Amino acid sequence: MYSQAEENYLKTIYVLEKDFGDDVSTNLIAGKTKTKPSSVTDMLKKLAIKDLVLYKKYQGVKLTETGRLTALKVIRKHRLWECFLVQKLNFNWDEVHEIAEQLEHVKSELLINKLDAFLRFPKLDPHGDPIPDEQGRIIKNQSTSIIDMKLGSTGTLVAVKDSSETFLRYLNKKNLALGDKLKVIDIEPYDNSYHIETKTHRLVITNNVAENLLLKNVK
Amino acid sequence: MYSQAEENYLKTIYVLEKDFGDDVSTNLIAGKTKTKPSSVTDMLKKLAIKDLVLYKKYQGVKLTETGRLTALKVIRKHRLWECFLVQKLNFNWDEVHEIAEQLEHVKSELLINKLDAFLRFPKLDPHGDPIPDEQGRIIKNQSTSIIDMKLGSTGTLVAVKDSSETFLRYLNKKNLALGDKLKVIDIEPYDNSYHIETKTHRLVITNNVAENLLLKNVK
DNA sequence: ATATTATTTTAGATATGTCTAAATTTTAGC
DNA sequence: GCTAAAATTTAGACATATCTAAAATAATAT
Numbered sequence: 001m002y003s004q005a006e007e008n009y010l011k012t013i014y015v016l017e018k019d020f021g022d023d024v025s026t027n028l029i030a031g032k033t034k035t036k037p038s039s040v041t042d043m044l045k046k047l048a049i050k051d052l053v054l055y056k057k058y059q060g061v062k063l064t065e066t067g068r069l070t071a072l073k074v075i076r077k078h079r080l081w082e083c084f085l086v087q088k089l090n091f092n093w094d095e096v097h098e099i100a101e102q103l104e105h106v107k108s109e110l111l112i113n114k115l116d117a118f119l120r121f122p123k124l125d126p127h128g129d130p131i132p133d134e135q136g137r138i139i140k141n142q143s144t145s146i147i148d149m150k151l152g153s154t155g156t157l158v159a160v161k162d163s164s165e166t167f168l169r170y171l172n173k174k175n176l177a178l179g180d181k182l183k184v185i186d187i188e189p190y191d192n193s194y195h196i197e198t199k200t201h202r203l204v205i206t207n208n209v210a211e212n213l214l215l216k217n218v219k
Numbered sequence: 220m221y222s223q224a225e226e227n228y229l230k231t232i233y234v235l236e237k238d239f240g241d242d243v244s245t246n247l248i249a250g251k252t253k254t255k256p257s258s259v260t261d262m263l264k265k266l267a268i269k270d271l272v273l274y275k276k277y278q279g280v281k282l283t284e285t286g287r288l289t290a291l292k293v294i295r296k297h298r299l300w301e302c303f304l305v306q307k308l309n310f311n312w313d314e315v316h317e318i319a320e321q322l323e324h325v326k327s328e329l330l331i332n333k334l335d336a337f338l339r340f341p342k343l344d345p346h347g348d349p350i351p352d353e354q355g356r357i358i359k360n361q362s363t364s365i366i367d368m369k370l371g372s373t374g375t376l377v378a379v380k381d382s383s384e385t386f387l388r389y390l391n392k393k394n395l396a397l398g399d400k401l402k403v404i405d406i407e408p409y410d411n412s413y414h415i416e417t418k419t420h421r422l423v424i425t426n427n428v429a430e431n432l433l434l435k436n437v438k
Numbered sequence: 439a440t441a442t443t444a445t446t447t448t449a450g451a452t453a454t455g456t457c458t459a460a461a462t463t464t465t466a467g468c
Numbered sequence: 469g470c471t472a473a474a475a476t477t478t479a480g481a482c483a484t485a486t487c488t489a490a491a492a493t494a495a496t497a498t
Contacts, residue, residue: 026475026476038476041476042477046455058463089337098327102324102326102327105321106318107321108318110314111308114308244445245446246444246446254487255487256445257488258485258487262486265485276447277494
């Protein structure tokens, strides 16, 4: 079995590969995990020895098939626990990430599959992210970030890229939630900020916020 | 916050104080935790510095009030998670200990109190052990071990002293479960084994097994 | 009361995962 | 294509939690 530190690195590398393509750099990992690049190098060597990543000095890393599957198992656990916390224990979507970070490392295949069944095999977590199945199969969510939408187009908010407490609290404050229908009513060329409209209100969001909002049925 | 290792030591010391009285010895702790006495000494020093135990060289340890409360919080978490596993996820009582050993270290007061509410504030875990409340208050269960029962007396099985998988599996095999009414029909002086009778069957148990079965309403 | 045995502690080592500071390699600018 | 800057790695250190082997202390037995 793998240590918590190892599992966290695999998860981070998985996400970074998704976001930035193959061959994730040492500095990128260090940035995400709030560790120093030298610590990352040490860990990458260990992961390479265990055949979880392909690592070439100064060239960054890539997950192996084993590494990818291991990462997906951790992500599966994280997302199922988040569902449990929100659906069964009535947590808000902005309170669950940190707790799930701990729960995701509990070791028991049986536990996670029983939890899955208890939750009636959810397909998405509270942030709209797909939950991998036991075999690591994951549904690719074909959603569009607001920054890829044209002026005047509409869509339904189905997921967020950033699941941090601060970002989700910002959305709460702005009265934005999954399922909301949005319309892009203006794009400010100066700072790439977006003016958007929901059923109940209008607001201005920065380009950074826009990037983190994912929509479906964009027309 | 305390490390998993520290929490485990506190829990162990708490249980040993209950079972053997104050001033728990280094060797006793080493035996329970499957570590070496030298490791125990190292940890006791650390716990003493943090004011969780009173430790005098060669004299054993005692929990401080802080240590006792910390141990009770861990025990509360362990037992609530066991309830969750059995009641909600349909685990058997012999499958939950190891998983709860992991879950008990998840840090979040809110989580455990929400879990408590979700389970409708259970008073006993699946092995009949009382669950401490948020303030560390715990109901003393006035139960009697079979070894303290007279020939011909009866009682209801309400708890087990040993919650290990092996012991619980033995009870499953022998068709013994919490709630069963038992009668002592013979005591063998040679090896202190007990012949007991339930509604459905009779069996012989060793003195060791008898010690681990706790009954109420003994007459 | 002392010698033997059992228990406990100390000293020094190991593994994991992190760090800082220095050295090395790669990248980018000109 | 060379040089400066940026990125990465190495070397050596530290904290946690464990171990073995040796030393110190306590318990016991005659």
